[in-house]
Amino acid sequence: MKGHVVVAPDKFRGSLTSPEVAAHVAIGLRSAGSGQVPVVRLPVADGGDGTVDAVVASGFTRVEMEVTGPVGELVTAAYAIRDEPGGRVAVIELAEASGLRRLPEGGAPAPLTATSRGTGELMAHAVRHGATRIVLGLGGSACTDGGAGMAQALGVRLLDAAGNDLPPGGIALRDLHTIDVSRRLRGFEVVVASDVDNPLLGPYGAAAVYGPQKGATPGDVAVLEAGLARLAAVAEPGGVAYAMRPGAGAAGGTGFGALAFLEAEIRPGIGYLLDLVDFERHVAGARLVITGEGSIDGQTLRGKAPVGVAAVAARHDVPAVAVCGRRSVSDEELRAAGIEAAYALTDIEPDVRRCMAExxxxxxxxxxxxxxxxxxxGPSR
Structure with missing residues (x-):
């Protein structure tokens, strides 16, 4: 039996991290009598929840610190760092510091005042410890502040008409008058890894599409939209180039903040992160790739982690299959996306609650x- 098996899943949200999914799949392969087939575990992520866990599993070092959480309390968050020939690279996941999962247990969302400041504090810590390139994964945010809190943590001053620093949150952006970047931390480049292509403003923008997921009422959405529009107007007095760029609306507009304040480059999340962990090298010569995520649905087919993994496998003529909690797409749609088959937990346990617990x-x-x-x-290709 030639070739190895690459196990490269994303997380099962609410149940297992991507390294845990990979570990259980590997155990299952060995238990089924495939112990003679080498298994390479390479958990993946697309920039959202679980990105730090995935790159740590591939060889990055985890760094933990206390930072400002989305509603102002201190939280313990992590980023990942690794030395590379071109310099030190840090992978920072916005959800670690500023995500919905960082809201106090039992606490209500704070759509108008939640901040991305903790994400900027992680970035500043990494830069002060030698990072020259920041890979910023966007997704799962609790805030809609256009990256204002992140920018403030990096030394950007957002001032009202009286010269006072703005308080946290998207609602405060309506009072923005001046931006001072003279004290911004420098000496590093930023690559945004995101699978979201929304612009900052409008019916497909950060407030309209994602605000309700963070607890925003229709009235709150209008307030947040006005704040983000004011941020764009002051940050880009000559036009709306960044505001309309695909990905500017990611993570409550943090994509825009990275573009406008940090001169970031936005890259498709899964493709860039697969390159970062040298995924293609591991796929070469494989017999099979097993990928997956908690729910394989229409969003998956728009370019999330399993489809990105399958695309790399296809370049090497290696079949790719997926594991998932449940799926809602047809076999034909899966094959069109490069996935030969999907194996769902609900195929063997119809009770969704048991699927999550077990x-x-x-x-x-x-x-x-x-x-x-x-x-x-199964035949090798």
Whole structure:
């Protein structure tokens, strides 16, 4: 039996991290009698929740520190760092410091006042410890502040008409009068990794599309839209080039803040992060790639992690299959996206609550099915 198996899943949100998914799949393959087939575990992420976990599993070093959470309390957040030939690279996941999962337990969302400041504090810490390139993963945010808090943590001053620094949150942006970047921390480049292509403003923008997910009422959305529009007008007095760029609306407009204040480059999240962990090298010569995420649905097919993984596998003529909690797309849609088959936990346990609670053991059973279909009986390409 030639070739190895690459296990490269994203997280199962609410159940397992991507390294945990990969570990359970590997156990299932071994238990099914595929112990003689080498298994390479390479958890992946697309810039959202779990990005730091995924790159740490690939060899980055985890750094933890206390930063400002989305509603002002201190939270312990992590980023990942690694020395490379071109300099020190830090991977920072906005959700670690400024995500919905960082809201106090039992606390209500704060759509008007939540801040991205903690993300900027992580970035500043990494730069002061030698990072020359920041990979900023955007997703899962609790804030709609256009990256204002992040920028403030990096030394940008956002001032009202009286010369006072603006308080946290998107609502305060309506009072923005002047931006002072003279004290901004410098000496590093920023690459934004995001699978979101929304602009900053309008019906497909940060406030309209994602504000309600963060607890914003229709009235709150209008207030946030006005604040973001004011931020764009002051940051870009000559036009709206950054505001309309795809990805500017990511993570409550933090994509815009990275463009306008940090001169960032926005890259598709999964493609860039796969390059960062040298994924293509691991796929070369493989017999099979197993990817996946919690729910395989229409969003998956728009370019999320499993489709990105399958695209790399296809370049090497390696079949790709997926594991998931549940799926809502057809076999034909999966094959069109480069995924030969999807194995769902709900195929063997219809109770979704049990699937979430017992995701690990159920994944091991699914891996046994994959072993029977591909690593043992299935043909190599």
């Amino acid at each position: 995701a690990g053991p159920l994944l091991e059973r699914l891996a046994g099915r994959i072993a029977a279909a591909f690593t043992e009986a």
